[in-house]
Amino acid sequence: xxxxxxxxxxxxxxxxxxxxxxxxxxxxxxDETGRIENMADIDTDADIEVHQVEGELVVTIPLVGExxxxxxxxxxxxxREQDSRAQVREVPGRTQVVVWVPTGTAQAEVFGILDGVRDxxxxxxxxxxxxxxxxxxxxxxxxxxxxxxx
Numbered sequence: 001x002x003x004x005x006x007x008x009x010x011x012x013x014x015x016x017x018x019x020x021x022x023x024x025x026x027x028x029x030x031d032e033t034g035r036i037e038n039m040a041d042i043d044t045d046a047d048i049e050v051h052q053v054e055g056e057l058v059v060t061i062p063l064v065g066e067x068x069x070x071x072x073x074x075x076x077x078x079x080r081e082q083d084s085r086a087q088v089r090e091v092p093g094r095t096q097v098v099v100w101v102p103t104g105t106a107q108a109e110v111f112g113i114l115d116g117v118r119d120x121x122x123x124x125x126x127x128x129x130x131x132x133x134x135x136x137x138x139x140x141x142x143x144x145x146x147x148x149x150x
Contacts, residue, residue: 024078040065040095040125042118052103059099061117067095084115
């Protein structure tokens with residue numbers, strides 16, 4: 001799956017798969033009861049990749065955790081609202097956020113751009129209902145359907 005809001009006026013060639021970040025050892029996020037949460041987070045135990053392309057630095061940030069289609073929809077919605085120069089890319093065994101940063105960008109602005117990406121991940125997680133809530137709602141829908149059929 002590949003989703004992008006990057007302007008089409010610039011071309012970018014993805015690095016070879018061997019140059020992509022390898023899956024880190026960070027465990028998936030857990031809730032207060034120790035259950036594994038079904039949401040994405042930035043994998044701070046894995047390495048990022050930074051490549052210079054056409055006067056920009058292309059930063060590949062690895063994610064850990066599940067990335068559902070709904071999560072991706074929410075992430076892309078928030079991404080468009082912020083007019084961010086980023087995209088989400090799935091490679092075997094990993095989802096990544098790719099961010100374009102113009103070379104010569106001041107450190108404070110770079111931090112703002114990358115913090116903004118981290119905030120987008122958090123917003124998408126907050127918008128994504130937990131599997132338990134979704135299961136409860138699905139059960140209610142199926143109960144309604146069974147009553148309607150009887």
